[in-house]
Amino acid sequence: MIEFKKLHKKFGKLIVLDGLDLHIAKGGIFAVLGPNGSGKTTLIKSLLGMVIPNKGDIFFNGKSVLKKWDYRNDLNYLPQIANFPPNLTVIELINMVKNLRPKKANEKELIELFGLQGFLQKKLGTLSGGTKQKVNLVLTFMFDSELIILDEPTTGLDPIALIHLKDLIQKEKDKGKTILITTHIMSVVDELADEIVFLLDGKIYFKGSIDALKKQTNNTNLERAIANLISKQYA
């Protein structure tokens, strides 16, 4: 479904992606992991067309995405930091994003799920970080797209919202969708991910199931297995 081919990206002198090759098949939850600054967000943003790679190409459903924009109608993206125009109300923002995409949205269900009914008429500038993240989640999940990209989706969420989020992700997966998640919360990965993509030094260091990772690193605990991978960078 997604194919990264020999992707290079430099920020000044810093090489973030160094000839990265990655193939992501349709269906399932893929956790993109790696130490801080390993290029997870850069990878995702190049798929979204927000970061422009120096070399290489990206294919989404067989078509190159570079310099295109309409393919983005087939994917949903949850950005890392939720910050919205402070003078718009929640419902105005939701309607605006709905207005921007030629697609049906089921925001009502999600608003109820995250208990946002009381906040709809509030201005976004007055909301707490966790509530903003919930709005962010509503905006991401309200469209029915085959690819969902979540960048640190758990930030600031309370335990109940977190459970709802996990259920939501599971439900989308059961519909046969492809979901990319970056996170540092290993319990989320352990619970949800079908496959792990581990980035290190701008390349794919490991790609496979959680069990394969545990076997390779001789660890029964996922957190330790990941730490084992990361520690190679510090060595």
Next chain:
Amino acid sequence: MLKILKYSFFDLMRSRWSYVYFVFYLALGFVLLFLNNDLNKAVITLMNIIIVLTPLIGTIFGVMYYYNSKEFTELLLAQPIKRKNIFMGQYVGIALSLTLSLVLGLGLPFVLYGLFRSTAIFDFILLLVAGSFLNFIFVALSYNIALSTDNKIKGFGYAILMWLFLAVIYDGIFLISLLMFNEYPLDKFSLIATMFNPIDLSRILILLKLDISALLGYTGAVFRNFFGTSFGMVVSMFILALWVILPVFRMNAKLKKKDF
């Protein structure tokens, strides 16, 4: 693009600062009319304020909006919209809402005072046109600076410096060079130097329209000969438009390569 424009525009129209800006112009208009008791004089005083203030406000609003809406812009960038349309929508939204504050804030008191029965109406309209141009020019310039500078503080600094340069320092250099080279014929030079600064260009344009160019001496006469004609007027308007088009052009070129 129109959708983005609409939302940026409404977002700004609802912000406190747009009101402050609007009320400021409203108060300014009333106070000036009350103190001067004369439309023509009020227009002159107003010109001095507009020529310096609109660029400053345009600059500050431009950088502030860009940096404040950065994360939201990222959300928009992930939607199926062209990059260019997002930023053009934001740019026109800001410039338009500032222009609206200016036109309504000043227009209201002047219309109430009896602008339509006065001969000053054309001067006043020219003043508003120049002010609107300055809004569009300086929002575009500040957006350019913000797009090229990821560091918010630096971006703010550069933007203010840009304003300071065009509003104050440029005139200083201009005057010094006139003094230094006063043995040479300078009318061509000063005419061209004026073109390179949109603030100066609008100032001269309005001064000449107000028929007080006698104050400007010999150079004034040269300017009069150039700007006073409809040809001069068209050329200056064209150059003001160029001051909008070129920064917008560069903005789009920059956008093609920018990472978010």
